[in-house]
Amino acid sequence: MMQSEDLNLRHLFAAVTTSKSDSISNASESLHISQPALTHAIHKLEGLLGQALFVRSNRGIQTTPAGRLFLSHVQDGLGILAAAAQKLRQSERLAPLITPERQISNTQIRAFLAVLRTGGYSLAARSLNFSQPSIYRAVQELQFVLGVPLFASDGTLMRAPDGVQHFADQIRLALASIQSGIDELNAIDKPGTGRICVGSLPLARSALLPNVLASFGNTHPRVAITVVEGQFAELVSSLRDGSIDMFFGALRRDIELPDLRQQALFMDELYVVGRSGHPLAGKTPTPVELTAYPWIVPMAHSPMRSIWEDFLSRGNAPFPAQQVECGSVLLARGLMCNGDWLGLMSRHQFALEHQYNVLKHIGPPLPDSDRPIGVTMRRTWRPTLLQKAFLDLAEEISKSISRADGQDTVRAEKTRSVQQVLSTCH
Incomplete structure (x- = not known):
């Protein structure tokens, strides 16, 4: 090739x-x-x-x-x-x-x-x-x-x-741009073929990308898709040198990204989650009661970590004595299923475990835990026709997620407001 x-x-x-x-x-x-x-x-x-x-x-x-x-x-x-x-x-x-x-x-x-x-x-x-x-x-x-x-x-x-x-x-970014031109020509020669490289933050792996990849794969079975998992800083670096085309996950309103564009797709909120037989299951505990148990703590400097620390601060709760700092949803699930560990998750991230009564949310969603979930791209990026089709599909499926979550009115408006803030700040 x-x-x-x-x-x-x-x-x-x-x-x-x-x-x-x-x-x-x-x-x-x-x-x-x-x-x-x-x-x-x-x-x-x-x-x-x-x-x-x-x-x-x-x-x-x-x-x-x-x-x-x-x-x-x-x-x-x-x-x-x-x-x-x-x-x-x-x-x-x-x-x-x-x-x-x-x-x-x-x-x-x-x-x-x-x-x-x-x-x-x-x-x-x-x-x-x-x-x-x-x-x-x-x-x-x-x-x-x-x-x-x-x-x-x-x-x-x-x-x-x-x-x-x-x-x-x-230079790598310049070569990636030229490669996109070659990909456009290949798609003309061999319709339905091409390549897409997508980055993913933790939430997108469970809430959005599986649906997008499955649906896109049904309509574009000959397209090669690579998914790169990583933390925010790693994916930003890969985006800037053209290693990936775009990445999905929680957007950042606290970091200046003048060369990148963040597009909000839907709003998400966080729950405290533990195993179905957890001593606090079915209760609405205070922050102090929650921190009496071991915690899987969100990674430092992440939006989820800020939400968690604000929650503890407002409740005058100490940091849990036993904690593991971890960004892996898979590891968090494993700990919760094998002890009284607690962690923060979007309900999309434990939907299957909730359905089979393995994990449960403890209490209502955390106050002020709404987060914009979306896609981050280079501001000057010119997507290929194939990449544009992938983005369009992601937007359509995000609307379905919003409807399923009952976000058509209040949260849809929040998504638009967040998008306005992001476009103004960056």
Whole structure:
């Protein structure tokens, strides 16, 4: 399968420039190359992609529908690459480059990322099946173009400073954007195929994603879907470098995320949960009575942890003497089923156990425990048609969850209000 790293960046730049022109002659003049050279570059790119990007006629050159779809993603990717190069130079107080995306080659990028990943030229060469001198030369060429030192040796490993690490993340994001363009073309050649990579926070694994994945799988059986589980900070990092397309779970109103967009899908509330035979089952205990038992405590700095600590504080309750800090719903269920442990869960997270009388909520939902559940995306992200269909389905299923929870009126309005707050703050 064609990968973004396999495509010549200069050819991609030439194709984007041509798509903005009405003739090969105008494009070649803008690029300062001959018309035969430009025509050869476009033909080679089209041959690799297996799709015509342009049609020629006596009226000039027009971009095909497939070409427009592909090149829109390519233009995004080249723009990310150019901005990253300029930012890296700016950090060293260097003057901006003229079209850096045209001066950088895919060989240089592959070598640079391999050295960063492996920590050395020898291992990088082995991982790419290149010679060590060729890897070293490619990295030096990239360093010369950027005018910024990329690595320093600590005696055993080649290490990159923080600014270069950020540059590498942006390169990965640029390649992911170009890959989306390739995926769009593949979907034209083979309808119903493609790939989606989704991140998931704990709640989404039980309340939302299983339904979305099952329904989407029924209508798109040949689409490869990868689900990456992680904590919020991990998924944000993966989102920013293009490793995942989007992630689902509790949204964060307490963190500035200027480059990301959070979209609320439905509201959720939290219950204290324990085994069905727990001494407090069927009661409405006070916070002090609850903390007399061992607790599975939400992870520090998470929205759930803040809700739990506020609940204890308002009830003048001490922290439980026995506690396990844990973000795993599976581990929490195991502890609750094997003792008098208590924890916080959305009712979606223990719905099956509640149905079979294994776990029960203890008392009513925690006051002020409403949380927006939704999807987080890059603000400038251009989803493929397949990814857009996945998002649309997630929105539709979220509406069903809201209806099932009786959220059509009050909570639906809260969801809209939260979305307004998120869009204003970020």
